Amino acid sequence: xxxxxxxxxxxxxxxxxxxxxxxxxxxxxxxxxxxxxxxxxxxxxxxxxxxxxxxxxxxxxxxxxxxxxxxxxxxxxxxxxxxxxxxxxxxxxxxxxxxxxxxxxxxxxxxxxxxxxxxxxxxxxxxxxxxxxxxxxxxxxxxxxxxxxxxxxxxxxxxxxxxxxxxxxxxxxxxxxxxxxxxxxxxxxxxxxxxxxxxxxxxxxxxxxxxxxxxxxxxxxxxxxxxxxxxxxxxxxxxxxxxxxxxxxxxxxxxxxxxxxxxxxxxxxxxxxxxxxxxxxxxxxxxxxxxxxxxxxxxxxxxxxxxxxxxxxxxxxxxxxxxxxxxxxxxxxxxxxxxxxxxxxxxxxxxxxxxxxxxxxxxxxxxxxxxxxxxxxxxxxxxxxxxxx
Amino acid sequence: xxxxxxxxxxxxxxxxxxxxxxxxxxxxxxxxxxxxxxxxxxxxxxxxxxxxxxxxxxxxxxxxxxxxxxxxxxxxxxxxxxxxxxxxxxxxxxxxxxxxxxxxxxxxxxxxxxxxxxxxxxxxxxxxxxxxxxxxxxxxxxxxxxxxxxxxxxxxxxxxxxxxxxxxxxxxxxxxxxxxxxxxxxxxxxxxxxxxxxxxxxxxxxxxxxxxxxxxxxxxxxxxxxxxxxxxxxxxxxxxxxxxxxxxxxxxxxxxxxxxxxxxxxxxxxxxxxxxx
Numbered sequence: 001x002x003x004x005x006x007x008x009x010x011x012x013x014x015x016x017x018x019x020x021x022x023x024x025x026x027x028x029x030x031x032x033x034x035x036x037x038x039x040x041x042x043x044x045x046x047x048x049x050x051x052x053x054x055x056x057x058x059x060x061x062x063x064x065x066x067x068x069x070x071x072x073x074x075x076x077x078x079x080x081x082x083x084x085x086x087x088x089x090x091x092x093x094x095x096x097x098x099x100x101x102x103x104x105x106x107x108x109x110x111x112x113x114x115x116x117x118x119x120x121x122x123x124x125x126x127x128x129x130x131x132x133x134x135x136x137x138x139x140x141x142x143x144x145x146x147x148x149x150x151x152x153x154x155x156x157x158x159x160x161x162x163x164x165x166x167x168x169x170x171x172x173x174x175x176x177x178x179x180x181x182x183x184x185x186x187x188x189x190x191x192x193x194x195x196x197x198x199x200x201x202x203x204x205x206x207x208x209x210x211x212x213x214x215x216x217x218x219x220x221x222x223x224x225x226x227x228x229x230x231x232x233x234x235x236x237x238x239x240x241x242x243x244x245x246x247x248x249x250x251x252x253x254x255x256x257x258x259x260x261x262x263x264x265x266x267x268x269x270x271x272x273x274x275x276x277x278x279x280x281x282x283x284x285x286x287x288x289x290x291x292x293x294x295x296x297x298x299x300x301x302x303x304x305x306x307x308x309x310x311x312x313x314x315x316x317x318x319x320x321x322x323x324x325x326x327x328x329x330x331x332x333x334x335x336x337x338x339x340x341x342x343x344x345x346x347x348x349x350x351x352x353x354x355x356x357x358x359x360x361x362x363x364x365x366x367x368x369x370x371x372x373x374x375x376x377x378x379x380x381x382x383x384x385x386x387x388x389x
Numbered sequence: 390x391x392x393x394x395x396x397x398x399x400x401x402x403x404x405x406x407x408x409x410x411x412x413x414x415x416x417x418x419x420x421x422x423x424x425x426x427x428x429x430x431x432x433x434x435x436x437x438x439x440x441x442x443x444x445x446x447x448x449x450x451x452x453x454x455x456x457x458x459x460x461x462x463x464x465x466x467x468x469x470x471x472x473x474x475x476x477x478x479x480x481x482x483x484x485x486x487x488x489x490x491x492x493x494x495x496x497x498x499x500x501x502x503x504x505x506x507x508x509x510x511x512x513x514x515x516x517x518x519x520x521x522x523x524x525x526x527x528x529x530x531x532x533x534x535x536x537x538x539x540x541x542x543x544x545x546x547x548x549x550x551x552x553x554x555x556x557x558x559x560x561x562x563x564x565x566x567x568x569x570x571x572x573x574x575x576x577x578x579x580x581x582x583x584x585x586x587x588x589x590x591x592x593x594x595x596x597x598x599x600x601x602x603x604x605x606x607x608x609x610x611x612x613x614x615x616x617x618x619x620x621x622x623x624x625x626x627x628x629x630x631x632x633x634x635x636x637x638x639x640x641x642x643x644x645x646x647x648x649x650x651x652x653x654x655x656x657x658x659x660x661x662x663x664x665x666x
Binding site for chain 2: 100104107109242248255260377380384389
């Protein structure tokens with residue numbers, strides 16, 4: 001009985017015993033007389049001093065970090081490493097999924113981006129709202145490689161603020177095995193034969209645009225009657241569609257979850273380049289009514305803290321080798337004439353594909369989105385109504 | 390000891406109170422979101438909600454949330470009971486099985502369901518290969534409901550489990566001594582005692598369910614937008630923070646009202662319990 005307290009104490013788990021003694025290390029684990037322990041306060045001071053030393057060392061190089069904000073899967077990210085190696089400027093790379101997200105993030109403030117990649121209509125809105133810095137072209141000599149046809153477009157006359165990055169189209173991605181007839185018109189997306197096999201894009205401009213174009217109106221229409229007609233036709237189409245999706249559409253079509261979906265021209269190219277499986281059953285068509293031709297361009301937001309380095313970055317992306325490598329990986333059509341030359345040598349076959357090199361006739365019937373100004377509210381409202389009804 | 394509370398007060402102020410005040414301000418004003426001097430007091434944002442489409446979206450969200458909460462309750466209560474009754478050695482293991490999925494990112498889990506349920510997904514290929522008809526629930530309300538129940542079930546099981554595991558076994562013995570059979574013991578003793586757990590389970594499932602937007606976008610194909618989708622759209626694509634904020638306030642009001650109703654039931658419970666005893 002006398003020994004019980006001691007026995008109970010011994011039964012305590014090891015940890016408890018250690019805590020109880022206030023000793024972080026059990027005695028037996030400590031080597032005898034190895035180090036003289038510094039008192040706690042001076043240890044903290046030492047730690048802080050070493051931290052400061054480290055900070056000052058890294059400060060020596062005055063390393064600049066650029067905040068680059070781009071669309072998802074829209075850059076060969078090995079180029080970022082190359083850029084860091086060549087220039088010593090590091091890049092903080094983040095991605096977004098729609099122009100609206102980019103605008104919302106820039107609008108919300110609190111973040112400073114140095115280079116972003118908006119599309120045409122978003123650029124004109126940014127210019128109108130004075131959100132961009134004019135580019136210093138003396139630092140961007142590679143601008144000379146840009147195809148004159150992609151310069152001086154309506155969204156930024158004279159290219160004061162933007163340098164084209166890629167361009168492409170909106171079209172129908174389809175699974176050849178699941179289609180009964182060849183397709184050449186937006187009407188196929190309203191064909192009851194394909195009930196449940198159609199995927200629309202979860203994007204106000206693209207879905208309203210397709211509906212407008214199918215009815216023979218402009219994709220930039222500001223007429224309320226035309227917009228209401230477009231909305232009605234989206235409502236009419238709703239029972240036929242599988243769903244409204246974004247970046248998921250490519251994989252859903254490739255997987256056979258639906259026969260066709262509205263996508264950007266990069267998606268068929270992605271599947272074309274992907275050699276992990278045979279995607280020859282995937283097709284892409286630009287409907288005969290014409291479509292949206294879009295340009296994504298590099299711009300510098302006003303909030304940029306490193307405009308000089310941002311210009312170096314833009315110039316780097318325009319280098320023919322880099323632009324070629326980027327177009328090869330991402331799949332979209334480069335506006336860089338030298339890169340295009342290299343592409344034509346390496347992959348002559350893609351210049352016969354609608355997705356990479358659309359025909360001149362169809363481009364003539366196509367439109368670039370323009371900033372809608374106040375009519376945007378009506379677009380948004382009708383788009384919400386179309387999805388709820 | 391008072392000093393220790395300050396970090397929390399500062400935290401709450403910074404990340405709960407100020408944002409809430411901002412949302413309230415936005416909801417009652419109109420104008421340029423960056424320039425407070427252009428803000429004008431208005432009730433238009435709330436008046437705009439009074440349109441059939443928004444009412445429909447709110448009703449859809451509410452019904453789906455109620456349905457998924459009920460399903461979670463029906464599925465979760467027995468599970469909580471099984472775990473609470475299990476041998477002490479296995480209890481933590483069983484609980485682990487329920488918690489492990491939560492360690493994974495919510496978005497990833499929902500994408501996983503997408504590739505399972507999609508028309509040509511894993512489940513359907515399996516069904517087809519054994520000659521069964523296809524399961525056609527995705528995209529649709531069925532898949533959304535499934536996604537909600539899957540994602541929120543642990544939040545129902547845990548609070549009920551923690552209440553059940555603390556019930557004094559002597560009460561159950563007393564009940565059977567007094568002649569109650571197992572069903573009566575459950576109905577008159579266990580269930581009334583577990584009501585607080587049920588209430589907090591319902592709260593913890595209902596709140597995220599009524600405001601979710603990812604599940605309906607991915608598993609529902611965006612064909613039946615929920616109130617969460619609408620709020621996201623106001624902030625991310627339409628950039629109408631004023632209307633988005635008023636939608637958030639309305640959603641908060643709906644949640645608070647539902648909670649108030651629930652807490653009344655909670656408050657009444659002990660009285661009834663005593664009467665029953």
